[in-house]
Amino acid sequence: MAKRKAKQLLIVDGYNIIGAWPDLRALKDQDRMDEARDQLIAKMAEYQSFTGMKVIVVFDAYNVPGAGRQQEEYQVEVFFTKKKETADEKIEQLVWEYHEKNRQIYVATSDYTSQRVIFGQGALRKSARELLHDMESAGREIKQQVEKTRDERFSKRIPLSDEIAKIFEKWRRE
Template sequence: MPPHYPPVMLVDGYNVIGVWQRLQAMRDAIGFESARSELIETMINFSAYHGYKTTLVFDAYNLETPGKTEKLTKHLKLYYTEHKQTADTYIEKVCGQFYRDPMRHLKRIIVVTSDRAQQLTAVGFGAEWMSALALQQEVEITFKSVKHRQKAQAQDTKKLLGNRIDLETKARLAKLRESLD
């Protein structure tokens, strides 16, 4: 049996923030840091649910700093590009490595951006492409599914005997349990 490789998702963070209306509003009202934090939290949950190995890529083009990776969870890491490197060039580099990987036929890489040139480049390297809006829809569908499942589990607990008997009977049962100890 061939080895299992979890899907890899590369997300152009600032591109997504610029497309999702709720993140745009947050960015404009409070600043980039709050929008970035909200996107990170969203992607932690989404990636864990789907089992993706996600890298959120943020440009640090104008900062004179080396590239930096922060592993936040088993499923999500952040990459801040190095000086004079864009998220696009980093994503292209990773896609190029994927293209040269002799095991790529067993792997899946998804690039999330609404940048048309980046889309064409990623697909040219054999990666899948997802627009920022398509990711937003996938996130919303996933969260609705999770809520629906949680609601169903909560309803199942209402069916337990302990949740259906009156307080007087519960008190009598508690007394009986105490006398058995």
């Protein structure tokens, strides 16, 4: 019996990535953390749609009372850790849970301690820089596909002389 192909999963250490990506770090430095979080989530939703890889984003709410919730309104899964729980602990828990479900797991973080633990659990690391590069490549590929589709759509039209186009336009308006 053939072994089922493992589904891919990307778990993102949210604040680690925000601190590593220049555009998101700039928002954080301007005390616009909510905006940085929203942009990261939106980018990860695009990445998930383009790659077909399930994405989970984890934000550390270690010192935030009332946290520990999962956001349902996003296109990707988003977790805010519980009070006194770190993002690293939540990521380790998710890696353990999903490892049992025949998944190839990648964890996007540049945190060295987290990297060592996730390697031990069979997950692969994707640095913040690698993920940013993947996002930029996906964006370029999407743009090329859109342009190609647009060009193909317009090239399938029957070429008309200006005189014939004016006649058709006149008929259309009557």
